[in-house]
Amino acid sequence: MTKMTKTLKIALVGNPNTGKTSLFNKLTGLHKKIGNYPGITVHRVSGQFTLDDGTQIELIDLPGTYSLHPTSKDEEVVLKELLRNTEGIDGILVVADVTNLKRNLILLTELQDLGYPVMLAVNMCDEMQKKGIQIDVEQLRKHLQIPVILVSAKKSRGDGLRQGKGRIHQMKEMIPQMFDMPSKEYFRNYNLTGTNIDFITPDYPNENLYKLWLLYTEQDKFNAYIKENYPKIFDLPFNKTTIKRLLQKEIVKRYKDINHILKDTYKVDKSKATGLTDRIDRILLHKFWGLLIFIFIMFLVFQSIFTWAALPMDWIDGSFSHTAVYFKTHLPANQLTALLTDGLIPGIAGVLIFVPQITLLFLFIALLEEMGYMSRIVFLMDRIMQPFGLSGKSVVPLLSGTACAVPAIMSARTIENAKERLISMLVTPFITCSARLPVYTIIIALIIPEKDVFGFVNLQGLVLLALYLLGFVSALISAYVLSKVIKSKYKRFFILEMPEYKAPILKNVWITVWDNVKAFVFGAGKIIVAFSIILWFLATHGGDKFANAGHYYQMEQTAGNTALPDNLSAYKLEHSYLGQMGKTIEPVIKPLGYDWKIGIALLTSFAAREVFVSTLSTIYSVGNDDEQLLRERLASEHNLITGQKTFTFAVGISLLLFYVFAMQCFSTLATLHHETKTWKWPVIIFFYMTGIAYISALIAYQLLK
Amino acid sequence: MNLGDLKHKQKAVIVNCQEKQLPLKLMEMGCVDGVEIELLSKAPLGTPLYFKMGDTRIALGKEIVDEIEVTIVDNDENDQDA
Numbered sequence: 001m002t003k004m005t006k007t008l009k010i011a012l013v014g015n016p017n018t019g020k021t022s023l024f025n026k027l028t029g030l031h032k033k034i035g036n037y038p039g040i041t042v043h044r045v046s047g048q049f050t051l052d053d054g055t056q057i058e059l060i061d062l063p064g065t066y067s068l069h070p071t072s073k074d075e076e077v078v079l080k081e082l083l084r085n086t087e088g089i090d091g092i093l094v095v096a097d098v099t100n101l102k103r104n105l106i107l108l109t110e111l112q113d114l115g116y117p118v119m120l121a122v123n124m125c126d127e128m129q130k131k132g133i134q135i136d137v138e139q140l141r142k143h144l145q146i147p148v149i150l151v152s153a154k155k156s157r158g159d160g161l162r163q164g165k166g167r168i169h170q171m172k173e174m175i176p177q178m179f180d181m182p183s184k185e186y187f188r189n190y191n192l193t194g195t196n197i198d199f200i201t202p203d204y205p206n207e208n209l210y211k212l213w214l215l216y217t218e219q220d221k222f223n224a225y226i227k228e229n230y231p232k233i234f235d236l237p238f239n240k241t242t243i244k245r246l247l248q249k250e251i252v253k254r255y256k257d258i259n260h261i262l263k264d265t266y267k268v269d270k271s272k273a274t275g276l277t278d279r280i281d282r283i284l285l286h287k288f289w290g291l292l293i294f295i296f297i298m299f300l301v302f303q304s305i306f307t308w309a310a311l312p313m314d315w316i317d318g319s320f321s322h323t324a325v326y327f328k329t330h331l332p333a334n335q336l337t338a339l340l341t342d343g344l345i346p347g348i349a350g351v352l353i354f355v356p357q358i359t360l361l362f363l364f365i366a367l368l369e370e371m372g373y374m375s376r377i378v379f380l381m382d383r384i385m386q387p388f389g390l391s392g393k394s395v396v397p398l399l400s401g402t403a404c405a406v407p408a409i410m411s412a413r414t415i416e417n418a419k420e421r422l423i424s425m426l427v428t429p430f431i432t433c434s435a436r437l438p439v440y441t442i443i444i445a446l447i448i449p450e451k452d453v454f455g456f457v458n459l460q461g462l463v464l465l466a467l468y469l470l471g472f473v474s475a476l477i478s479a480y481v482l483s484k485v486i487k488s489k490y491k492r493f494f495i496l497e498m499p500e501y502k503a504p505i506l507k508n509v510w511i512t513v514w515d516n517v518k519a520f521v522f523g524a525g526k527i528i529v530a531f532s533i534i535l536w537f538l539a540t541h542g543g544d545k546f547a548n549a550g551h552y553y554q555m556e557q558t559a560g561n562t563a564l565p566d567n568l569s570a571y572k573l574e575h576s577y578l579g580q581m582g583k584t585i586e587p588v589i590k591p592l593g594y595d596w597k598i599g600i601a602l603l604t605s606f607a608a609r610e611v612f613v614s615t616l617s618t619i620y621s622v623g624n625d626d627e628q629l630l631r632e633r634l635a636s637e638h639n640l641i642t643g644q645k646t647f648t649f650a651v652g653i654s655l656l657l658f659y660v661f662a663m664q665c666f667s668t669l670a671t672l673h674h675e676t677k678t679w680k681w682p683v684i685i686f687f688y689m690t691g692i693a694y695i696s697a698l699i700a701y702q703l704l705k
Numbered sequence: 706m707n708l709g710d711l712k713h714k715q716k717a718v719i720v721n722c723q724e725k726q727l728p729l730k731l732m733e734m735g736c737v738d739g740v741e742i743e744l745l746s747k748a749p750l751g752t753p754l755y756f757k758m759g760d761t762r763i764a765l766g767k768e769i770v771d772e773i774e775v776t777i778v779d780n781d782e783n784d785q786d787a
Contacts (some may be wrong), residue, residue, distance in 0.1 A: 067733040100760045103735045241726075248723050251732045277762070278745070285755065287747050379764050383750040493728045494753050502747030 004115065007056040009088055010175060012112065013078065014095035015415075016064035017372075019123045022047055022153035022508050023095055024061045034515060039362040043413075049171055060087070066103075068110045068214060069247065072492075073418035076221060082114060083214060086223060091117035091178050098124050098150070099131050099500065101266055105258045108144070113187040113210035118146050121171055125150040127500075132272025139265040149179040154505055163307045187213065190253045192246045198234040217243055249502050259353050267705040273328040277372075284376055291390070297368070298399055304360045304664045305403040306434065312356040320349035339533070342540065347532035349665070350607070352524035358517055361400055365411055366512035370504035374414060378496055388476050388493075389483020391420040398424070398475065401431030402468075405668045406524070408517060409675055419488040423479050425675060426685050428476035429668050432468045435609040439659050440467055442613055445631055446662040447652030464658075470660050474692070520671070527670035535578075535607050542576040549575060570619055578603055590657065592694070593651040593701040605664045612659075650704035654697040662693035707757075708765075708773040711744040717775035718742070719758075725772050735759045742775060 014020040024032075028047025045061040061073035062081060070076040081087065090593065092111050096104035101122065111118050122505075126151075141148045151167045167593050185211045197213050204212060207230075215222055226233050284290050324341040331337040380394030385394050393415045399471050400408035408428045415421040432440075545552050549572045556564050559688045565571050573579050582600030589599050600613040613630070620633045637646040663669070669682040676682075714771045721749055722738045735758055745762075752767035 066730060069729050069733070071728070071730045103761060104735075106733055108766070243721070244729065247729055248727075248732055251729070252723065252737055255735075255737050281745065285748075291749060306785065362748050375764075379748055379753060379755065382766075383748055383752055492727075493769055494729070494764070495728065495730055495734065496753070496764040497734065497770065498755060498762040498764055500762070611736070 005054045005056055007058060008175070009058050010060045010092045011089045011092045012059055012095065013092050013135050014064060014083075015066055015097065015107060017094045017099075017497055018064070018097040018104065019153045020064060020095045021124055022061065022505055023151065025122065025508060027172065028059055033175055034519065049172060050246075055176065055310070057172070058176060059093070059705070063109065065253075065579075067107055067113075069218065070221075072416060074416060079218065080221070082116070082622065083211060087494065089116070091119070091175070094118055094120050094174065096120060096122050098122050098128055098133060098135070100134075102161055102255070102262060105144075105261070106254050108255065109186045110210070112144075112184050112661070113208075114214075115183055115208045117181070117183070119175060119178040120144065120148045122148065122150050124154055126152040126154055130272075130274055131581045132269035133266045134269075136265040140261070141482055143265060145181050147174045147181065148172055148705055178327050180316055185210075186254065187250070188258055190250060195246060198361050200230075200232040200236060200288070204230060204527075213397060214423055215249060220342075244459065256702060280501050281376075284373070285379065294377065296470070297373075297602070298395065301361065301364045301396070302399055302402065304406065305357045305366065305400060309356040309360050309403070313605050314347060316352050321322055338540065339536075340638070341443055343372055343533040343536035346536070347395070347529040350520060350532050351528050354404065354406050354520065354667070355517055356528040357404055358410060358520055359405045359624070360514055361517045362513045363509065364507040365414060367504050369512075370502065370508055371416060372499040372501045372545070375496060379498065382494060386492075388479040389423050391415045391417055391424065394424040394479075395427075396421065397428045398431055398472075401428040401433060401475075404433050404435070405431070405665065406520070406671045407427045409671050410520060412675070416585075417492075419483075419486055422486065422676070423482045424682070425489055425672060426482060426681060427479045428664070429663055429685065429689065430471050430478060430661070432471040433609075435665070435679050438466055438610040438658055439605075439612045440629060442627060442634075442657065443652050445645075446647050447649045448586075451490065467492065467656060471692065474661065478688075489698065519674070520696070523674040524667070524670040527673065528667050531666045535604070538578040538581070539573065539576050539604065542572075542580065544579075545575040546572055565619070573615075573618055591701070592697045593648070593654045593705060595646060597646075598651075602658075602662075602664070608667070609659065609664055648700050648705070653704055654701035657700050659688055660693070660696040661696060663689035674683040706775060706779070707771050708742065708744075708775050709754075709767065711742075711775065712771070713744055713746070716741060716743045716778045718777055718778055719773060727767065727772055731773075734763060735761050736773065738753075740741045740743040741778065775779065 012024055013021060028049055032045055033147075034043055034045050043193065044100050045319065047059050047061070049059070050059050051057060055481070061079075062078045065075040066646035067080045068079050068082070070079050082089070082092075093110060094108045108118060108120060120140075125132075128135070135150065137148050137272060139149060139554065149167065151171055195213070195678075197209070197216055201209060212230065212233070215226055215464075216236060216238075219226055219233060219238070227483055294296045324345045327345070328341045331340070360484040365374075368377070372676060374393060375641045377395060381392035381395050385392055390398075394412070396414070397408040397412045401412055405428050408431070409425045412421050412428070415424055444460050444463050449462050451459050453459050453462065549568060553564070553568050553571045553577075562572070565574065579596075581603055583596040585599050585603075586596040589602070594602070597616070600619060601612045604615040613627070616634065617630050618631065620637070634647050635645075638644065663686045669686060672682040672685065673679055706717075708717070708719075718727060719736060719740050719742055720738055720786075722732065726734065738743070740759045742756050742758045744759055747754050748764075753764040754770055755762070755764045757763075
C-alpha cells in the first residue's frame with residue numbers, strides 16, 4: 001500500500017556566520033548527501049526530513065552569501081541556482097543572525113523580489129538576552145509578509161533545551177505556511193532612474209522584474225542562458241560605472257526599507273550588551289600576545305598530527321599486517337590469497353593509515369572555525385600570505401603538509417576564495433612531509449660527514465634543515481607563479497566579517513570530522529586502493545624469468561654471473577614488471593646519476609616515499625629494513641662497469657633534490673583529484689613538480705660529478 | 706577625513722558613500738551613509754584593519770579603508786547613537 005506524498009524542495013540560504021550549517025544539521029541530522037557543483041570546487045550539500053503530514057522536504061544547503069551579487073565562486077553558485085532554478089526549488093528558508101538582523105534582511109528582500117516563497121528563521125536567539133535584543137515576531141511577520149520564527153541551533157541550558165527542540169520541530173511544520181502568504185516586492189518601487197531594464201520588460205511580460213534586472217547586471221555570468229531565453233537583454237546599453245551606481249542605490253534603498261521595518265519590531269538595549277568578543281579580541285589580536293597564541297595553536301595542530309597521530313597509525317599498521325599474516329598462514333597459497341594479503345589488505349591499510357591525521361586535523365579546524373578563531377587567523381596572517389596569492393588560512397594546509405599532504409590538502413576546504421583554495425592545495429605537496437624523512441636520513445648519513453661546523457652546528461642536521469627550507473620556499477614561489485597564471489574574474493578586496501566568539505557546538509564538530517573522514521575514505525581512498533593493487537601486481541608478476549626465477553637464478557649462479565644479486569627475492573624483483581620498468585627508465589635517469597636499482601626504488605616510492613628505503617633493502621638483500629646495514633651496503637656499492645661508487649656525493653645530492661621536488665605520492669594525487677573533481681590539476685602538478693625535480697637533480701649531478 | 710586616518714578606539718560616521726567606487730559587497734555588509742564605525746585594532750603589519758561597523762565586526766584591507774570617507778562623532782553623542 002503506497003501513500004501519495006508531496007515532496008518540496010527548499011533551499012537554505014543565508015549570510016555566512018549565521019549558524020546556517022548548524023541549523024541544517026539540526027534539521028536533517030546525518031542524512032545528507034555531499035557532492036560538488038559541476039566543474040567547480042564548491043560542495044553541494046542536501047538532506048531530507050519529513051513533516052507530520054507526510055510531506056517530504058528536500059533541503060539544499062546553498063553556500064553562505066551576503067547578497068545576490070556574487071564576489072566569489074561560492075556566491076555565484078547561489079545566484080545561478082536561484083535565477084535559473086534548474087533544480088526546481090519551491091521555496092527558500094532564510095537563516096539570519098539575531099545580532100545582525102538588519103544586514104541579513106538585505107538578502108531576504110532580494111529573494112522576495114525574485115518571487116520565491118520565503119520563510120525567515122532568526123537564529124541564535126539564545127544570544128538575545130545577553131545582547132539586550134527584543135524582537136516583536138508578530139509585527140515582523142506582518143511587515144515582511146512571511147512566516148518568521150526565532151530559533152537556536154544550539155542546545156542551551158534549562159528551558160532552552162526543551163524549547164530549542166520544540167522550536168526546531170515548530171520551524172519544520174511552519175515551512176508550508178510560506179506558500180500561503182502574498183508575495184511582497186521592494187525593487188519595483190525603487191524607480192532607479194537610468195535603469196534600462198524598463199525598455200525590455202514589455203518584451204517579457206510574464207517575467208519577474210528583479211530576475212531580469214539581475215540577469216542584466218550580472219550578464220557576464222549568464223551568456224548562454226540569456227542568449228537562449230532573454231536575448232533582448234543584450235540589446236541594452238551596458239555601462240559598468242552607471243550600473244554600479246544603480247546597484248549602490250539599490251542597496252541604500254533596501255537599507256531604508258529595512259530600517260523602516262525594524263524600527264518598531266527590533267530593539268537593542270546597548271547597556272545590556274556584554275563586550276565579550278571585544279575583550280577576547282584584545283588578547284587574541286594583540287600584536288605580540290596574539291601572534292604568540294597563534295604560533296602556540298599552530299604548534300599544537302602540528303604536534304597532534306605529527307606525534308599524537310603516530311600511535312593510532314602504528315596500531316592500524318600493525319593490526320593490518322597481523323591480519324595479512326593470519327590469512328597467509330590459514331588460506332591456501334595461491335594468487336587470490338596473494339592478492340588479498342599483499343595487494344588488498346595493505347591497500348586498505350594505506351587508506352586507513354591517514355584517518356588518525358585527518359581526524360585530528362579536522363577536529364582542530366572545526367573547533368577553531370566553530371569558535372570564530374579561523375577569521376582571526378586570516379586577519380593575522382593575510383598580509384604575509386597575500387603577496388604569494390594565498391589566503392591567511394593557507395597557513396593551516398602549509399603547516400599540516402609537514403606531516404602529510406593528504407590531510408593538509410583537505411584542510412584547504414576552509415578557504416572561501418576558490419583561487420586561493422586551489423593554489424593552497426597545489427603547492428602543499430612541496431612541503432617536506434614525514435614520508436620524505438626516512439629517505440633524507442639515509443642519504444644524508446651516506447654522503448654528508450658527521451661533523452660540526454662553526455664548532456657546534458651538526459652538518460647533517462644543517463643539510464636536513466636546508467631541505468625543509470627548500471621545500472617551503474619552492475611552495476611559496478610556486479604559489480606566486482600560480483597566482484599569476486590562474487585567472488580569476490573576481491578582484492581581490494580584503495573584506496572579511498569577524499564573527500563573534502562562541503562556544504563550539506560539539507555535535508557540529510563531530511559532523512565536520514565525520515564528513516571529512518568519510519569523504520576521504522570513500523573518495524580518494526578508492527583510488528589509493530586501486531593504485532596499490534596495480535603496484536603490487538607489477539612488483540609480483542613478470543615474464544618468464546620472473547615465473548621461473550628459481551631455475552634461472554641457479555643457472556646464472558653456476559654460469560658465474562658476477563652481477564647476480566645475493567638472493568632470490570632480489571632477483572625476482574629485478575625481473576618483475578616493475579623491475580623491467582626500472583630498467584626501461586634507466587636511460588632517462590642516467591643523466592641524474594641513477595642506475596636501474598635506484599630507478600625501481602623511485603617507482604615504488606609512489607606507494608609512499610618511505611618505501612624507497614625498504615625497496616633498496618630488498619634490492620641489496622638487506623633483511624628487516626636494517627638501516628645501519630643498508631647504509632654500509634650502499635656505501636660499498638660499486639658500478640660493475642666503471643668500478644666507481646654508486647652512491648657518490650653527486651648522486652646523493654641529486655637524489656635529495658629529486659625527493660624534495662618530485663611528485664611521487666599517488667595518495668596525494670588521488671586526494672587532489674577528489675578535492676578538485678578533475679584530473680587536470682593532479683596531472684599538471686605531477687609534471688610540474690617532477691619536471692623541477694628532474695632539472696634540478698640533473699644540474700646538481702652534472703656539476704658535482 | 707578617511708577611515709584610514711581613524712585612531713584606535715575612535716568613532717566616526719560614514720559619509721558620501723555613494724560618491725566613491727566602493728566594492729558593492731562592502732555596502733551590502735552595511736557600509737552606508739550614517740552608519741557608525743569604530744577602529745578596534747590593526748593587524749601586526751598595519752593591514753588589514755579591524756572595525757565595528759554598525760552591528761557588524763569587519764576587517765578591511767588598507768586599500769579599501771583609504772577610500773571610505775568619514776566624519777568624527779563628538780564624544781558626548783556616542784552613547785546615544787544607535
